[in-house]
Amino acid sequence: MNLTELMTRRVVVCCGAGGVGKTTMSAAIGCAAAHQGIRVAVVTIDPARRLAAALGLSDLGDTPRQVDLGEMTGPGALWALQLDAKATFDRLIHRHAPDRAAAERILANRIYQHLSRAVAGSQEYMAVERLNELTEDPRFDLIVLDTPPAQNALDFLDAPQRMADFIEGKALRMLLSPSAAHGHLGWRMLHAGSSTVFSILERVTGAQLLRDLGDFLSAFDGMYAGFATRAAAVRTLLHSERSAFVVVACPDDAPVREAVALIDRLRTDQFPVAGAIMNRVHSTPSAHLDLGALRTAVMPISLGAPDDLIARINDQWIEDQVRADRDHDACVRLAHALGGHEILTVQELDDAPVDVHGLIGLANVLGAATDPPDGTHR
């Protein structure tokens, strides 16, 4: 995987198991891209504030916030944002409702309020809408998407399809488009013409619920096709070569297994897997420990007990060697899952990056060219 090539895409999706470094790598890729002259937005679906922390910011919201790149000058720019599913849903209503009054009616509706709160709990649906909005925003060349841990990442991938299935669902269409229901009791008919049925049901249920549902459905009438269209557009984009999926792992057994499963799943579903990053790799200690040289070196500081100190250093050396070998095997397993493609590795750092500067350093380790290319993006 080549980081510079990655930056020519429209969307880069970082996915992987929990805690492996997806957010850190998304932020690093974003910084590296900005450094290369690209206007990039890093968006996190993860409600935890890790992206803000990695960028050295106190907070992030749903509106893209431009990140100060310090002494880094040039055409590149970096924005960061954190998905707010409810805000995205509300904005969607404002944008796509036929008029302001209709939008206000939906937003005030109790069914909508319940639904939008439920949607806020399952971020994937609105992530699809948000991604669609961002790809239409002319400010950004590239969108880097930081996903929640693997299980949810798969949900995210399924979301466009699930949304399209739901919207194209026959039962829903029958309910929403009475004209398509051919002789069945369509929703509008029920709503407009059956106030008696309603009032009886309302008395039975003792609630305003049905009327709210009626208002909600009729207010939404006409907006459903838009959901399906946008979900399909995102699905097409994510399946195309304009997107790249980067699987992040760290060299422990479970994350590597999850990464391998994720690569298989992405490939089966024909998502473009660009490669993988193995994060937190321990480097190999010097190949040979010269005990004679070590004895000479430690003698002046060993306070008369050199053998003990040498034994401890030797044990540590063996431990580091075992860990480095284990990490190397994990890299081989991951590379094998990718069909032998090279994977990028990032060392275990003493201090994880907490600002743009640190992230650029990390991106340089990932293989980004330090000098901005003279050509333009794309």
Ligand SMILES: Nc1ncnc2c1ncn2[C@@H]1O[C@H](COP(=O)(O)OP(=O)(O)OP(=O)(O)O)[C@@H](O)[C@H]1O
């Ligand atoms: N190479 C590294 N060396 C040392 N610490 C690291 C490294 N990469 C990431 N970390 C630290 O590991 C922790 C987890 O990283 P991060 O939040 O990026 O993972 P994540 O995959 O996004 O987690 P989650 O699945 O919870 O969203 C953070 O505290 C981060 O600073």
Ligand SMILES: [Mg+2]
């Ligand atoms: Mg994260």
